[in-house]
Amino acid sequence: MDDLASFLRTRRSRVDPAAVGIPTDRRRRVEGLRREEVAHLSGVSVDYYVRLEQGRATQPSDQVLDALARVLGLDETERGHLRRLACQRRRPTKAPGGRVRPELLRLLGLVVGAPAMIMDHRLNVLAGNHLAELLYGRPLPGPAPGLNTARHIFLEEAERGLYGDWENCTLDVVGHLRLAAGQYPDDPKLASLIGELAMGSERFRRLWARADVRARTHGRKAYQHPLVGLLEMHQENFTLPDESGMELVVLSAAPGSPAEDGLRLLAGLGADSSAAHAAVNAQAHE
Incomplete structure (x- = not known):
């Protein structure tokens, strides 16, 4: 229903390049940050970040998630959501029942x-x-x-x-x-x-x-x-x-x-x- 790749893509598109020190001009056609810019600012390889957005990389480390959250400007709610999405393949979570005590x-x-x-x-x-x-x-x-x-x-x-x-x-x-x-x-x-x-x-x-x-x-x-x-x-x-x-x-x-x-x-x-x-x-x- 929800996945790490799509969440990263939407968050990346909302970051103002100028806010993270990247100069822009009229020729820039990308909305938000480019993939390589997120990778550089997060300290990960471009290939690894591309695989994250394509859903081909699994189980990113806590250090990578923290770096991505910082670069993408995530608030506390979004940070928690990012971690849950990254952990989905590690720990499947069973939905609770609906019985009220x-x-x-x-x-x-x-x-x-x-x-x-x-x-x-x-x-x-x-x-x-x-x-x-x-x-x-x-x-x-x-x-x-x-x-x-x-x-x-x-x-x-x-x-x-x-x-x-x-x-x-x-x-x-x-x-x-x-x-x-x-x-x-x-x-x-x-x-x-x-x-x-x-x-x-x-x-x-x-x-x-x-x-x-x-x-x-x-x-x-x-x-x-x-x-x-x-x-x-x-x-x-x-x-x-x-x-x-x-x-x-x-x-x-x-x-x-x-x-x-x-x-x-x-x-x-x-x-x-x-x-x-x-x-x-x-x-x-x-």
Whole structure:
């Protein structure tokens, strides 16, 4: 799904030659650095670097990877991704399963006043609290196949308006899936999802070709909810232990903010709806 060769090529094309001390003129037609320039700056032979980009060289040393990361100007997330890609042939990684422990479900239920979800590395929502269900307007995880936020963002056109910053959300999703593909290169379900997104979305295809990676940690998240309007919240991603590949995602609103009022209103609407359904069911069984 992802490979060292393509990642090196895309990173090389983004380096400004002037930033690494290479003079340029109008006759230069290469975007970014040339292969021989990367090799020279990294201290490796041109032949070896060419073989890396052609996928013919395997198991580069840590020293070579560090040198390449420095020359290509990789950040910490990209450095980790580079190492995982280089180690794929050494240590195949089995994709984790999707079973949520009962203790995690109990913990999820204790989160009140904020939408919270448990997600896997494929961006499947495995469980969600009541506010998360109200935010997305559906039970979580719901009937098969359930909610996958990548499909939701790229393929469900009717749902696109839910995301207050849709374009940035698409960058986050593709960046995360790139990281997941590097970590779990032999995951057939992940490969199938990526193929489905590529077939169904031109934007996904364009972003995937860029080979950008993004770590999901924290940041602003905006939703344009059809019932309560704009909800500007802060998202925190907590990686769960035991290498499950799962994350606890919590969306919180600042105290006294319009988003806090909106979440309170949304919870109230949900409570009213639940009470109405309970009354109807009670009458039906009298």
